[in-house]
Amino acid sequence: MDEIEVEAVESLEPGLTTGTAEYVLYGGKGGVGKTTMAAATAVASAAEGTATLVVSTDPAHSLSDTLGIDVPADPTRLREDVPLYGVEIDPDRAMEQTPLFGEGGAAMGPLGDLLGGEDGFDPMMGGQMPGADEAAAMQLLLTYLDDARFERVVIDTAPTGHTLRLLELPELLDSMVGRFVALRERFSGMMEGFKGVFGDAPDEDEGMGNLDELADRVERLRAILRDPARTDFRIVTVPEEMAVEESLRLRSRLDAFGIPVGTVVVNRVMEPLSAVTDAVPEETFVSPDLDHCEFCQRRWAVQQGALQNAQDLFRGHDVKRVPLFADEVAGDRMLRVVATCLE
Numbered sequence: 228m229d230e231i232e233v234e235a236v237e238s239l240e241p242g243l244t245t246g247t248a249e250y251v252l253y254g255g256k257g258g259v260g261k262t263t264m265a266a267a268t269a270v271a272s273a274a275e276g277t278a279t280l281v282v283s284t285d286p287a288h289s290l291s292d293t294l295g296i297d298v299p300a301d302p303t304r305l306r307e308d309v310p311l312y313g314v315e316i317d318p319d320r321a322m323e324q325t326p327l328f329g330e331g332g333a334a335m336g337p338l339g340d341l342l343g344g345e346d347g348f349d350p351m352m353g354g355q356m357p358g359a360d361e362a363a364a365m366q367l368l369l370t371y372l373d374d375a376r377f378e379r380v381v382i383d384t385a386p387t388g389h390t391l392r393l394l395e396l397p398e399l400l401d402s403m404v405g406r407f408v409a410l411r412e413r414f415s416g417m418m419e420g421f422k423g424v425f426g427d428a429p430d431e432d433e434g435m436g437n438l439d440e441l442a443d444r445v446e447r448l449r450a451i452l453r454d455p456a457r458t459d460f461r462i463v464t465v466p467e468e469m470a471v472e473e474s475l476r477l478r479s480r481l482d483a484f485g486i487p488v489g490t491v492v493v494n495r496v497m498e499p500l501s502a503v504t505d506a507v508p509e510e511t512f513v514s515p516d517l518d519h520c521e522f523c524q525r526r527w528a529v530q531q532g533a534l535q536n537a538q539d540l541f542r543g544h545d546v547k548r549v550p551l552f553a554d555e556v557a558g559d560r561m562l563r564v565v566a567t568c569l570e
Contacts, residue, residue: 248457248459254384262290266294278377278378283314295559299314299315300315449484449486463492471533491547496534549569
């Protein structure tokens with residue numbers, strides 16, 4: 228069978244996967260192992276003595292299970308021996324915390340009150356503000372990026388669609404600001420009439436200011452993501468043709484946003500760990516029997532085609548491979564093993 232050259236990693240000691248980027252993001256479709264890669268990178272980074280925050284923005288959190296530590300909804304130090312911090316963003320809680328949203332997460336806060344209705348957004352737009360949960364999570368994420376406690380932030384992003392909606396927020400907000408300005412002008416006389424009947428009308432300028440502030444913060448986040456000196460965006464995929472093709476589409480969308488992708492991680496490759504790293508004694512891990520197992524042979528043939536396609540499609544990128552392990556990848560030891568594969 229054809230072999231793809233992979234440089235081996237010599238040890239499991241600190242100094243593995245982190246590089247110099249302040250922010251490391253793992254993106255891709257759901258179920259490919261983004262959480263595993265983010266957790267492994269954060270554990271290795273913290274082992275170097277770098278104060279590292281690992282963040283999950285995926286509503287279906289699995290970071291706690293992967294780390295084997297309960298990860299709360301606020302940034303918290305997870306271990307005493309190394310400076311590892313973690314947070315699983317709760318979108319509903321984030322909507323209640325962010326200044327854009329009113330009490331209980333009302334879609335537009337003071338501006339929503341201006342438009343009427345319990346939610347405020349319902350009567351005019353037909354429901355909650357599109358992307359409200361992504362916007363709220365983004366505001367918290369920016370807070371974490373600015374937190375002086377952390378030298379590095381590793382982000383386990385939500386599946387591809389959620390991530391792209393976050394990046395599309397500036398255009399959405401520009402459109403919304405224009406619509407609300409027009410609405411404010413149309414209803415300004417009506418609001419003056421309400422003052423005499425119902426007392427003071429809500430302050431629409433406060434709502435508009437919050438919306439403008441959110442737009443500025445989203446633009447700032449995009450500026451950070453576009454800076455390759457500060458941010459390392461890594462796409463995670465698995466060795467299947469459809470997954471590789473979706474990863475290519477994600478890279479194309481990221482290119483359109485001006486966000487560079489340096490690394491592509493192909494996870495769950497049916498090969499011995501020794502093909503990737505000699506840092507761990509081989510006898511500690513079970514490898515697929517490619518000589519006698521017909522199932523393994525057929526799956527390997529499928530994977531080889533996808534791997535070759537990935538190398539062709541992502542030429543110029545650093546393509547890493549992580550083996551398919553017989554055991555669940557969870558806990559410090561297994562995460563450190565995965566980290567060697569990412570070096």
